[in-house]
Amino acid sequence: MARVANLPGLGKWFRLAVCLGAVAFMAIPSMQAVAGVDLPKLEHGKGDKCVDEEDYIRRNHPDLLKHHRDDTLRKGIRTTKYSLRKCVECHAGSKTGSVASSKEDFCVACHSYAGVKLDCWDCHATKPGKRPVNQTAQPSLSPLMPSHGGSQ
Numbered sequence: 001m002a003r004v005a006n007l008p009g010l011g012k013w014f015r016l017a018v019c020l021g022a023v024a025f026m027a028i029p030s031m032q033a034v035a036g037v038d039l040p041k042l043e044h045g046k047g048d049k050c051v052d053e054e055d056y057i058r059r060n061h062p063d064l065l066k067h068h069r070d071d072t073l074r075k076g077i078r079t080t081k082y083s084l085r086k087c088v089e090c091h092a093g094s095k096t097g098s099v100a101s102s103k104e105d106f107c108v109a110c111h112s113y114a115g116v117k118l119d120c121w122d123c124h125a126t127k128p129g130k131r132p133v134n135q136t137a138q139p140s141l142s143p144l145m146p147s148h149g150g151s152q
Ligand code: HEC
Pocket: 042, 043, 044, 045, 046, 047, 048, 049, 050, 051, 054, 057, 058, 061, 065, 081, 082, 083, 084, 086, 087, 088, 089, 090, 091
């Protein structure tokens, strides 16, 4: 990149590209935007509270779920606080009984708004009471398995 910028005449274009890049980056909805007034209407979860403060889980669930998942698979640790199965139990929609079958279902409602797409449901059940993980889609349960699902 820097080398391109040093070519005579290209510096201007390079700066323009950087600017456009910055604009595109800002256009990605942030957690703040998602937590703001434009949030799609979400069905209320079961019980009276979430596994954590609402604000905290709203902001941190991507990392919480992913760390928890990595701990489970790589180190064999299995805590239940941030279990995906539990999220599904409490957040399955009343119409579909699922967190991710229709556009109104809890996880999808917010993610489609935020432009997030999960591959978790390839293996994990979106409805409570089902086998938590679709073992047939699962190549191996080895702790050496590289990061399953999301690439981040
Ligand atoms: C014991 C039931 C229960 C469990 C388990 C649970 N939640 Fe919740 N969750 C709730 C309730 C109740 C609320 C607050 C009311 C609401 O907005 O649904 C809530 C709120 C939320 C919110 C904020 C929604 C908003 O309106 O902005 C998110 C995001 C969320 N939960 C994600 C999760 C995730 C991810 C998991 C799994 C790690 C999970 N929840 C597990 C019951 C639960």
